[in-house]
Each structure stands twice: as structure tokens, then as C-alpha cells.
Amino acid sequence: MPTFPDNFMWGAATSGPQTEGNFHKQHQNVFDYWFATEPSAFDAGVGPDTASNFYNDYENDLALMEQAGIKGLRTSIQWTRLIDDFETASLNDDGVAFYNHVIDAMLAHHIKPYINLHHFDLPVELYDKYGGWESKHVVDLFVKFATQCFELFGDRVDDWFTFNEPKVVVDGQYLYGWHYPQVVDGPKAVQVAYNMNLASAKAIAKFHEICPAAEKRIGIILNLTPAYPASDDPADVEAADFAEQWSNNLFLDPAVLGHFPDKLVERFTRDGVLWDSTPAELAIIAANPVDYLGVNYYHPFRVQRPDISPTSLQPWLPDIYFKEYEMPGRVMNVDRGWEIYPTAMTDIANNIRENYHNIPWFISENGMGVAGEERFMDEKGIVQDDYRIDFMKEHLTALVKGINAGSNCLGYFVWSGIDCWSWNHAYHNRYGLIRDDIHTQTKTLKKSAGWFNELSRTNQFEN
Numbered sequence: 001m002p003t004f005p006d007n008f009m010w011g012a013a014t015s016g017p018q019t020e021g022n023f024h025k026q027h028q029n030v031f032d033y034w035f036a037t038e039p040s041a042f043d044a045g046v047g048p049d050t051a052s053n054f055y056n057d058y059e060n061d062l063a064l065m066e067q068a069g070i071k072g073l074r075t076s077i078q079w080t081r082l083i084d085d086f087e088t089a090s091l092n093d094d095g096v097a098f099y100n101h102v103i104d105a106m107l108a109h110h111i112k113p114y115i116n117l118h119h120f121d122l123p124v125e126l127y128d129k130y131g132g133w134e135s136k137h138v139v140d141l142f143v144k145f146a147t148q149c150f151e152l153f154g155d156r157v158d159d160w161f162t163f164n165e166p167k168v169v170v171d172g173q174y175l176y177g178w179h180y181p182q183v184v185d186g187p188k189a190v191q192v193a194y195n196m197n198l199a200s201a202k203a204i205a206k207f208h209e210i211c212p213a214a215e216k217r218i219g220i221i222l223n224l225t226p227a228y229p230a231s232d233d234p235a236d237v238e239a240a241d242f243a244e245q246w247s248n249n250l251f252l253d254p255a256v257l258g259h260f261p262d263k264l265v266e267r268f269t270r271d272g273v274l275w276d277s278t279p280a281e282l283a284i285i286a287a288n289p290v291d292y293l294g295v296n297y298y299h300p301f302r303v304q305r306p307d308i309s310p311t312s313l314q315p316w317l318p319d320i321y322f323k324e325y326e327m328p329g330r331v332m333n334v335d336r337g338w339e340i341y342p343t344a345m346t347d348i349a350n351n352i353r354e355n356y357h358n359i360p361w362f363i364s365e366n367g368m369g370v371a372g373e374e375r376f377m378d379e380k381g382i383v384q385d386d387y388r389i390d391f392m393k394e395h396l397t398a399l400v401k402g403i404n405a406g407s408n409c410l411g412y413f414v415w416s417g418i419d420c421w422s423w424n425h426a427y428h429n430r431y432g433l434i435r436d437d438i439h440t441q442t443k444t445l446k447k448s449a450g451w452f453n454e455l456s457r458t459n460q461f462e463n
């Protein structure tokens with residue numbers, strides 16, 4: 001029977017922009033703005049304005065999470081809610097009161113807060129004025145916002161993260177046009193990656209000044225997608241090696257080891273796209289590694305050699321070095337379009353143990369998004385989501401292998417506690433242990449919530 005260490009943290013993850021709704025929010029983030037100007041970019045024209053109504057319903061939501069055995073909740077503070085003036089980081093009273101209440105309510109429900117500072121939600125004003133993460137001024141504004149968070153909530157919150165999935169910001173907002181501002185520019189994306197690494201290190205330095213106690217810790221959340229070559233042909237292996245560096249090590253190495261991967265720096269230098277950096281900034285990155293890591297894992301990255309030659313793609317895009325590969329026979333989550341490959345959990349655990357000082361880490365997201373869950377409701381209205389339980393079992397079985405081999409994994413946070421608004425896909429795919437009927441804002445525990453509660457109580461499950 002898969003069994004987890006004592007004190008293993010069984011949690012759930014979500015984010016401010018995906019749950020709160022925009023009630024009393026002063027500013028728009030890039031998604032709010034995008035929805036206001038182009039609602040058709042979102043599934044069924046549903047935007048983030050109400051989301052899961054967490055702003056109004058957090059007491060009830062947290063009570064349900066407690067019933068689901070959720071002992072830790074990872075959510076985020078919205079920059080656009082907490083701050084009135086981004087230049088001075090002056091505070092918004094309603095925002096301060098809201099996050100104070102939420103943190104206090106989590107503690108009252110025996111749910112440990114894990115607070116993240118950025119979940120894709122750049123204030124749109126900072127894009128309009130400065131180009132967002134292209135700008136080092138925005139790096140410093142982020143550090144001012146982070147400083148306010150540490151000072152306001154650091155007394156009650158032990159566990160912090162600077163960014164959720166900065167690589168998705170690089171890819172989605174600056175490289176492939178998935179997310180607003182839909183910039184498609186390889187060299188800018190490279191600079192954004194550097195700036196976000198710098199912002200994380202600078203915020204970490206501030207954190208340790210403000211919250212020096214040993215139990216206070218800060219990390220970064222990375223979506224690690226292990227890159228597997230399509231074959232053992234050296235061209236495929238080389239493509240997968242580049243994909244690993246670009247997709248994973250670009251943030252993992254500076255966060256844990258304090259420096260960027262040499263191979264990537266060499267390639268960027270050769271291609272004339274290396275970021276603008278200073279020795280003083282690189283010294284800040286070197287001096288401020290994370291205390292621990294959050295790892296979001298959903299799917300692997302299958303890679304083959306590119307079919308374009310490096311010189312033919314102008315302007316520069318990283319795609320000159322690799323191409324995604326659809327492996328025949330792969331198991332798919334068809335609704336989300338992602339491959340299901342639990343073995344990668346063991347590979348991630350081993351990689352962190354062997355190559356990253358066996359640093360403490362969490363699975364900070366893992367979960368199964370399914371469309372049309374009404375289909376699976378029983379006569380009492382309970383979603384019988386056995387597929388979600390199976391998904392978690394398979395991934396946890398692979399994770400425990402890594403833990404038994406010595407990996408220092410401290411917990412598992414399922415995505416998500418409650419069904420939440422998922423960017424362009426809005427409410428199409430549901431991830432929660434708790435169902436949200438978005439028409440009535442009624443919340444109901446799914447079958448998986450009962451299973452999770454048992455797991456969290458016993459630290460083990462029957463396979």
C-alpha cells in the first residue's frame with residue numbers, strides 16, 4: 001500500500017485571479033483587460049469577474065476544504081487587489097482587509113496558508129507603461145509589492161512562493177501569443193525569463209530580511225515538464241536536451257543553484273539573443289537561492305529534432321532547436337489535450353535528489369481537468385469522479401517511489417480544491433475536489449473529496 005512520510009502535507013492549490021472574482025478590485029490584470037476587450041477569447045465568453053466567488057464565499061469554501069482533508073492551501077495574493085499605486089506600493093484598504101480575513105479564516109479551519117505572489121496576473125497598467133516583465137523597473141515594483149506582503153502577513157504565513165510557473169508567462173505572454181499581451185518575440189521572451197529570475201531572487205533577499213525565523217521559507221513554483229526524446233537518435237536526444245534546458249533548467253538552475261545553465265547561455269550568446277544582465281544582478285541571483293521548490297506536474301514533453309534549420313527562422317525563436325512529438329499510443333486526458341504519464345513524477349523526484357542538492361520540494365499542483373462533469377453526478381448530485389481518484393493514485397504511486405529512493409518531497413497539493421476559472425478555458429474543464437455550480441455558486445463535495453480526506457487522515461491509500 002503506498003504510504004507517505006509522517007507530517008507529509010496534503011494540500012490543495014488555487015490562485016487569486018482564478019477564484020476570487022473581481023469584487024472591489026481597483027485594477028485590472030492582463031486577463032481582466034483581455035476579457036473586457038475580447039470576451040470571445042474565453043470559453044463560452046466566461047471571464048474572471050465572478051470566478052468561484054471566493055471573495056464573498058471564502059468562509060464556506062474553506063469549511064468545505066477542511067471537510068475534504070485539505071491541510072494546506074496554496075493560493076495567491078493579487079497585486080491588482082492589494083496595491084493602490086504600483087510605483088509606491090501604497091496599500092488598498094479593502095485588499096489588505098480581505099487577505100487578512102482569508103489568512104485568519106484558513107488558520108481557524110486548520111488549513112496552513114501557502115502564499116504565492118504572482119500567478120500570471122501582471123497589472124495591465126505595468127504592461128502599458130513599461131512592457132511588463134520586459135522591464136527591470138517592473139522587477140523593482142514587484143519587489144515593493146512583495147515587501148508589503150511579507151510585512152503585512154509574514155507574522156501568520158510561514159510558507160511563501162515568488163512566482164507560479166514563470167515559464168508559462170514567458171511562453172504565453174511573450175513567445176507564442178496564448179495569453180495577453182500576446183507578444184511574439186524570442187529575444188524579448190529571453191529577457192523576460194531573466195528578469196523574472198532576477199525578480200524572484202530580489203524578493204527572496206527581502207523576505208529573509210523581513211522574516212528571518214527558521215520556520216519561514218520561500219520558494220518558486222515551476223511547471224517541470226521532463227523532456228523525453230522521440231528516439232535514441234542523437235538528433236532527437238540533442239533536441240530533448242535543449243528542450244529540457246529551455247523549459248525546465250532556465251528557472252530551476254538559477255532558483256536552486258544560483259546560476260543559469262552554461263549550455264543555454266552559450267547558445268543564446270552564439271545566437272545573439274542573450275539577456276541584458278549586470279554582474280551585480282547575477283550576484284543577487286547567486287546569493288539568493290530558494291529555500292524549497294514547488295513543482296507543478298501535469299504532463300511530459302516528448303521531443304524530436306526540429307524540421308527547420310537554425311538559419312531559416314528569423315526572427316529568433318527557440319523552436320529552431322526542437323519540435324514537439326506526439327508519441328503513438330500515449331495515454332491522453334482528451335478533454336485537456338494533455339498526455340497522462342505518471343512515471344515522470346518519479347523522474348522529477350530523482351532529478352531533484354541527484355542534481356539539485358536534494359532540496360526540499362512539494363508537488364504544488366497535479367490534477368485532472370474534465371469537461372461536462374454533470375454526466376457523472378449521482379441522484380444526490382454528487383460527482384462520482386473515480387477518474388480523478390485514479391489519476392491521483394497513479395501519480396502518487398510514482399511519487400512515493402521517488403520518496404522511497406530518498407527524494408525530499410514534503411507534500412502534495414492537488415489542483416484544485418474547488419472548481420476554478422481556468423484562463424482561456426474558463427470553466428470548461430473542472431479540476432476541483434469540490435464542485436462549483438457557477439450559476440448558483442453552490443459548492444458540493446465530489447467523491448474525490450472523501451477519498452482525499454481519507455488519504456490525508458491515514459497517509460496511505462489502497463491501490
Ligand code: BG6
Nearest residue numbers: 164165296336369422423425429
Ligand atoms: C497550471 C496553472 O499551469 O495549470 C493553473 O498554474 C492552471 O493556473 C492549471 O489552471 C491547469 O491548466 P488549465 O489551463 O487547464 O487551467
